[in-house]
Amino acid sequence: MRVLTVNPGSSSLKLAVVEGGTGLAELTLDHWSGASGGELARFAGAHAQLDAAAVRVVHGGARRGPVRLDETVLGELERWVPMAPLHQPRSVALARHLLGVLPGVPVVACFDTAFHADLPERAATYALPHGWRATYGIRRYGFHGLSLAHACRQAARVLGAPPAELGLVCCHLGAGASVTAVDGGRSVDTSMGFTPLEGVPMATRAGSIDPGIPLYLMRQHGFSVSQVDTELNHHSGLAGLSGTSGDIREVVAARAHGDPAARLALDVYVHRLRREIAAAAVSLPALHAVVLTGGVAEHQAGLRAELFTGAHFGIRVDPVRNAADGDRVISTGGSGVAVVLIACREDLELARQTELLLLANQVEVSAR
Numbered sequence: 001m002r003v004l005t006v007n008p009g010s011s012s013l014k015l016a017v018v019e020g021g022t023g024l025a026e027l028t029l030d031h032w033s034g035a036s037g038g039e040l041a042r043f044a045g046a047h048a049q050l051d052a053a054a055v056r057v058v059h060g061g062a063r064r065g066p067v068r069l070d071e072t073v074l075g076e077l078e079r080w081v082p083m084a085p086l087h088q089p090r091s092v093a094l095a096r097h098l099l100g101v102l103p104g105v106p107v108v109a110c111f112d113t114a115f116h117a118d119l120p121e122r123a124a125t126y127a128l129p130h131g132w133r134a135t136y137g138i139r140r141y142g143f144h145g146l147s148l149a150h151a152c153r154q155a156a157r158v159l160g161a162p163p164a165e166l167g168l169v170c171c172h173l174g175a176g177a178s179v180t181a182v183d184g185g186r187s188v189d190t191s192m193g194f195t196p197l198e199g200v201p202m203a204t205r206a207g208s209i210d211p212g213i214p215l216y217l218m219r220q221h222g223f224s225v226s227q228v229d230t231e232l233n234h235h236s237g238l239a240g241l242s243g244t245s246g247d248i249r250e251v252v253a254a255r256a257h258g259d260p261a262a263r264l265a266l267d268v269y270v271h272r273l274r275r276e277i278a279a280a281a282v283s284l285p286a287l288h289a290v291v292l293t294g295g296v297a298e299h300q301a302g303l304r305a306e307l308f309t310g311a312h313f314g315i316r317v318d319p320v321r322n323a324a325d326g327d328r329v330i331s332t333g334g335s336g337v338a339v340v341l342i343a344c345r346e347d348l349e350l351a352r353q354t355e356l357l358l359l360a361n362q363v364e365v366s367a368r
């Protein structure tokens with residue numbers, strides 16, 4: 001099955017064509033503004049015989065797996081726009097566009113949240129009044145699930161162990177960033193929450209802060225809800241700390257030139273990541289490996305090494321393995337816990353889930 005995959009991330013739009021688990025073509029638009037219907041139509045038009053299209057949708061609410069899209073489902077997904085403002089509007093708009101430009105081709109939504117659908121109650125529940133939880137559906141959803149599904153499966157291959165036997169802390173470090181504890185292939189805790197704003201600091205997002213801070217700014221300094229929303233989502237994280245765009249390349253370059261704000265930004269970033277990795281480890285019965293994936297993890301060898309300089313959990317990164325290529329173990333043979341680097345391939349997971357859904361439906365139809 002030949003699948004067009006569409007992955008609107010917070011900093012980039014990634015398009016690909018995947019067939020039989022292999023990428024046939026790809027196009028990445030970096031620093032993407034959000035309006036790319038034209039690019040998508042051109043890319044789709046350049047690739048003949050598409051059997052399906054798959055769109056990454058970060059927030060699927062309580063949905064546990066992919067779904068074929070139509071206007072009714074799109075309307076349901078639009079309800080999550082305020083909870084994922086950097087992603088959901090773009091996914092919905094691109095999916096709608098695809099339904100228009102690819103008539104007759106099934107368009108499937110695959111959700112970041114689905115990977116975390118079975119989070120244990122103790123990890124999914126916020127310590128908030130019962131009424132808020134029951135009335136407004138407030139719980140931890142977790143994100144980056146498509147990336148995590150691929151990274152965990154691939155890490156198990158690299159480690160030569162069945163996924164069911166592995167305790168992994170999986171860090172997706174891209175423009176968005178999250179840390180997830182995966183026990184036997186199941187997400188058992190994750191740093192992102194009700195929205196993709198919680199957790200570690202990101203390119204432009206604050207990550208977790210004291211909830212008293214927005215209350216203070218609104219009450220004492222007259223900030224509006226939308227001002228706070230914009231600042232926390234667009235002008236915080238590495239961007240807010242360093243005064244750059246938040247692209248890790250700029251921050252690392254500024255630090256190399258002695259910029260103190262960039263140094264602080266990376267100190268905070270690394271400190272908070274280490275804290276989150278340690279927190280995730282205690283949700284596992286045993287920690288076998290830390291898995292790194294996402295644009296930042298893949299391209300920043302220096303930062304990968306920096307994360308583990310404290311040798312916590314006995315982890316030691318091997319400089320030669322760290323500098324090599326491909327999906328691989330980057331820790332030393334004697335490291336207390338392995339560190340595995342896996343290229344982020346949300347495109348392969350989008351195609352895989354879409355193929356499984358469509359094949360299952362065909363089986364159902366022919367069995368009737």
Ligand SMILES: Nc1ncnc2c1ncn2[C@@H]1O[C@H](COP(=O)(O)OP(=O)(O)O)[C@@H](O)[C@H]1O
Binds near residue numbers: 009013173176203294
């Ligand atoms: N070639 C590269 N070299 C260094 N850093 C890179 C490179 N490509 C991407 N990155 C970093 O990865 C980040 C984007 O990660 P990615 O996972 O592609 O983003 P998104 O969250 O938009 O999917 C960028 O902010 C950039 O800092």
Ligand SMILES: CC(=O)OP(=O)(O)O
Binds near residue numbers: 175
């Ligand atoms: C959920 C999320 O933050 O995704 P991304 O890293 O692609 O922006």
Ligand SMILES: [Mg+2]
Binds near residue numbers: 009174175176
């Ligand atoms: Mg991404």
